Amino acid sequence: MNDQQFQGMTAIVTGGAQGIGEAVARRLHKAGARIAVWDLDQELAENTAKILGNAVALKVDISRWDDVESACAKTLDALGRIDILVNSAGIAGSNAPVNEYPVDEFAKIVAVNLNGTFHVNRAVVAHMRTQAFGRIVNIASVAGKEGNPNASAYSASKAGVIGFTKSLGKELAGLDIAVNCVTPAAARTRIFDQMAQTHIDYMLSKIPRGRFLELDEAAEMIAWLCSRENSFTTAGVFDLSGGRATY
Ligand SMILES: NC(=O)c1ccc[n+]([C@@H]2O[C@H](COP(=O)([O-])OP(=O)(O)OC[C@H]3O[C@@H](n4cnc5c(N)ncnc54)[C@H](O)[C@@H]3O)[C@@H](O)[C@H]2O)c1
DSSP states (O other), X not given: OOTTTTTTOEEEEETTTSHHHHHHXXXXXXXXXXXXXXXXXXXXXXXXXXXXXXXXXXXXXTTOHHHHHHHHHHHHHHXXXXXXXEEOOXXXXXXXXXXXXXXXXXXXXXXXXXXXXXXXXXXXXXXXXXXXXXXXXXXXXXXXXXXXXXXXXXXXXXXXXXXXXXXXXXXXXXXXXXXXXXXXXXXXXXXXXXXXXXXXXHHHHTOTTSSOBOXXXXXHHHHHHHSTTOOSOOSXXXXXXXXXXXX
């Protein structure tokens, strides 16, 4: 891979303050992209942007359309264009069987993971259509393919992200805009703090590789999906599950 492959390109990374998003931001930045880090955690987003250098940090709650619309306008002011969107912001929520799952928490997880994905894609696609170019990667989860027990809200929201990505990819297939998603298995990040240890053990036990996904492994696949070279593949679902899901 050309080490300045993303020179002259700009990217929004939601949830880019830490975890998978931060690894993607670092990977794209290293290859020349200018980055806008959108995150609910402003302090961490600013810190990540500072470490990257030449990057913008914005406090955004992706579950709120107004927030997303205004962040998109600010990003365009700062960077001039948006070539890439990696939508990594997301929450796991707690683990409980469906009959006990808190109703408000279910709604919140869907509001962030699914409605948030819609908001961010909606705002960015409006701009990408005008430049007839774009690369979008939504971070779904293997939970959206397989359905993890005691994680119904999370699994359902991520299945929604997969369906949304397929739909949007087809909508935009006539333009040089690629919309794909990835379905990672468990990777050790701060999102684990939201989960029960038994759930983390369950996820690990399901991975034939016998280990967690490394963040740089995820970033490498996502970077290719964001590249100009990915000029054909769209509406696709890319597996990152270490052999758990073979489809
Ligand atoms: N780590 C895993 O095991 C794993 C596995 C599969 C999929 N995923 C998905 O990957 C993505 C990134 O997860 P991660 O492991 O890096 O988690 P993380 O908790 O390390 O990072 C997520 C980031 O999203 C931000 N965020 C949360 N809600 C937000 C909101 N409403 N608006 C804006 N920002 C918000 C958080 O502040 C945080 O910085 C998520 O969508 C997650 O569901 C993670």
